[in-house]
Amino acid sequence: MGKARNSKSLKLAEKLIFTAFGVLKQHNGELQGRKVIEEVGKRVDLDAWAKARYEKSGKVRWESILQFYTIDCRKAGFLLKNNGIWYLTPEGEAALELGESNLLLQASYAYQEWKARQVVDNVDEEEEEKEEQERSKKLSEATIDEYEEIAIEGLKAFVANLNPYEFQDVVAALLRGMGYYTPFIAPKGKDGGLDVIAYRDPLGTVTPRMKVQIKHRETAATVSEIRQLMGLLQREGDVGIFVSTGGFTADAKATARNSHVHVELIDFDRFIGLWQDFYEKLPDEDKKRLPLTPIYFLGQ
Template identity: 45%
Template sequence: MSQFISGYLLIHSNHDYNCNLLLKSITRKRTGELLRKLFEILKGAPEGLQAREALNALESQVTLSAYESGNYESPGERRFEKIVRFATVDCVKAGWLLKHKGTWTLTPTGLAAYDLYADPESFYKEAVKLYNAWKASQPGPNAAPSSDTPSLEQEESEKESSIIFEQAEEQAWTKIEQYLQAMNPYEFQDLVAYLLKAMGYHVAWISPPGKDGGVDILAYNDPLGTRPPRIKVQVKRVSQKVTVEGLRSFVSLIGNGDVGLFVSTGGFTKDAEEFVRAQESRKVTLISADKLVDLRIAHYGKLDDMARRRLPLTPIYFLTPQT
């Protein structure tokens, strides 16, 4: 299910174009070569890459054949991208690759597989084998046959819905991120304050323009602030991930009776997340853009009209892909 696109779309398993050419024209060896190069790129980005960024990097580092660089007649989609996306479905179900709101990240299992299967054809064959093992374990009529070489039609039909879904999610999330990044910093600060109110907290203070001393919002559990904890919030509308150094000064402001919320549209580095987890006396929660949007969706019904206009969202429902 996707919550992020304005409008409604139903994913069908029938083909809008002749995908048979896809797998017939690309060998497993070639697919394995593309996948291993993709994994090499993702190895260099342990915190993940946006799908578009990863695909662009892959295209720049391989030589595409005339067939791969061409487009399908309908709907005009590039073959290269479809080939790679089809193959990554196997990698996801093999447990080698994670996809979350358009970000692709290798798992420890995926890193191990990259080192273990140096031969491109063996690499992809193992991914297909694990995909089919996963498929066979699923209940119902969509389970895969025992053979590890299902028909082209079956393989394409199973994966097409998944690809449509992930591309829609990527597009939707990209638009939301762009919208948040384009907001005035103080409007974004208000957006966070509105969310806290919708969650039942009482916002006592919002920083006016100018120096804020490291705290942008103060909130409490009750109108008079008599029930702890006091909630201190710092809001950052940035594109880069916040590092440990970017957290230290804020964490130092969190007392024993406080809870700190650090909101960053750019997210946080893994070191920053580990730094917060290691705090023994200071309670700090990190909120990235995707977590902020998830919280907003969960409490959307309690936002007033003005708060909703800050970030208007329309839910959309998909048939759940079977892959």
């Protein structure tokens, strides 16, 4: 079944997957998929064959091989993917101890076990045809993953080019898509620490009442900035929302997590995920602030 263990593509896959897991481990178990691929490309010695593009698809061979074999790793429970982010599971981190060859071998075994548990039809097909169908299905999954990651990167680049006030309006639009009213959006100038106030009803009589601080920059939000927002949550039912495209320091996350008031942190990746989730609920005028286009694939 499958390719010989010493095939050229499989040997390369072993190095690529092992290196990708190492990259994720060095980044605390999670990283944007495209950045994982970039790091792998820097760390693995790739020859002309690996760097060549497939004639039909135009895709770079080594990148396609890496994407292809991440499917085995996902079915094995070693790797998760969500909104373009790759996550190394505890099982995946432990699998690093197996070494290059055995890690992918274990993932492939787990994939076969997963496949065996699926509902199969009873038609007696030729073994070669069955393997070709399975390969096509895995390649389709890999292609979808790749397009999703490219789409996420495009969204991030678009948002990064917005000025702080444009991004503030996008955040307010998202809240409206989530069913909130936004009676206050800070004008240019001093805002008293709040950028948006959002209510469940037009008058703000129904909890929760959202007080939103927004930082659109590359640097991470700090503990002092989180505490500043916490100090503005004076009334019962107040909830603090801190949106930071630069993410949060570890101490800032701990402060929000352990706070006696509710402070919700939204980093760049979570914001993009929420925008995708609630996009269809936005009015057309708000959709134009960060427009999305659906791409349809044949269902399996």
